[in-house]
Amino acid sequence: MSIRVEEVSKRFSTYPALAGVSLEIVDGEFVALLGPSGSGKTTLLRIIAGLDFPDSGVIRFGDRDVTDDPAAKRGIGFVFQHYALFGHMSVARNIAFGLDILPRRARPARAEIEARVDELLKLVQLEGYGERYPAQLSGGQRQRVALARALARNPRFLLLDEPFGALDTKVRRELRDALRIIHDEIGLTSIFVTHDHEEAFALADRVAILNAGRIEQFAAPAEILERPASPFVTSFVA
Numbered sequence: 252m253s254i255r256v257e258e259v260s261k262r263f264s265t266y267p268a269l270a271g272v273s274l275e276i277v278d279g280e281f282v283a284l285l286g287p288s289g290s291g292k293t294t295l296l297r298i299i300a301g302l303d304f305p306d307s308g309v310i311r312f313g314d315r316d317v318t319d320d321p322a323a324k325r326g327i328g329f330v331f332q333h334y335a336l337f338g339h340m341s342v343a344r345n346i347a348f349g350l351d352i353l354p355r356r357a358r359p360a361r362a363e364i365e366a367r368v369d370e371l372l373k374l375v376q377l378e379g380y381g382e383r384y385p386a387q388l389s390g391g392q393r394q395r396v397a398l399a400r401a402l403a404r405n406p407r408f409l410l411l412d413e414p415f416g417a418l419d420t421k422v423r424r425e426l427r428d429a430l431r432i433i434h435d436e437i438g439l440t441s442i443f444v445t446h447d448h449e450e451a452f453a454l455a456d457r458v459a460i461l462n463a464g465r466i467e468q469f470a471a472p473a474e475i476l477e478r479p480a481s482p483f484v485t486s487f488v489a
């Protein structure tokens with residue numbers, strides 16, 4: 252399903268965090284939101300997710316206007332920079348969390364949940380780690396758990412906000428490759444926020460470059476490198 256952002260604006264006090272942003276992400280696409288700190292990346296991602304709401308403009312999933320729908324109704328999986336795993340729960344319970352908390356009528360049977368956890372552990376290459384606790388994992392392993400947890404309810408969309416920012420370069424590369432493979436395998440539509448142009452260009456089908464709440468260019472990496480749309484883009488990707 253496509254995601255359409257139409258003329259979205261958002262102010263915090265007087266300063267515009269987003270100033271008339273429009274963007275269409277096609278079904279199955281992997282898009283990176285790239286820009287310096289404070290350019291509006293997180294604000295745009297939160298508005299797409301339903302964790303925040305625009306002052307004006309519309310968000311559509313397919314043809315449906317979801318602008319006023321809360322996050323819980325949008326069918327989205329999230330991964331944040333800081334792991335936000337529950338330290339007192341095993342890896343398996345962390346991954347199953349979104350399923351375990353469903354009301355009984357909607358909740359899969361116990362055995363089905365455990366089978367789903369095993370499947371997700373395999374997907375993120377952590378088979379056999381289900382009984383460990385987050386403190387017993389490396390930073391990269393924790394982010395793999397966070398990714399598995401985000402996918403537990405079969406979301407249509409995966410949104411990631413600088414998920415590998417706290418990791419060293421080698422682990423970042425491994426996770427980046429794993430994420431792209433998972434995106435393609437499951438047929439997700441993904442949006443990945445980063446301030447690292449190398450990471451954005453390595454991962455994404457198209458990259459939206461933000462500057463001060465506006466999109467300077469939205470295009471495939473090769474197009475941006477060959478034909479940067481503005482002096483800002485030229486200097487930011489240099």
Ligand SMILES: Nc1ncnc2c1ncn2[C@@H]1O[C@H](COP(=O)(O)OP(=O)(O)O)[C@@H](O)[C@H]1O
Pocket residue numbers: 263264266267268286287288289290291292293294295
């Ligand atoms: N909850 C908030 N209250 C006040 N200002 C905010 C809030 N969230 C973001 N901002 C401001 O909006 C602008 C864009 O922020 P953000 O979307 O977090 O940028 P990025 O993720 O690109 O670093 C920044 O100037 C930031 O200080």
Ligand SMILES: [Mg+2]
Pocket residue numbers: 292293294
């Ligand atoms: Mg941010």
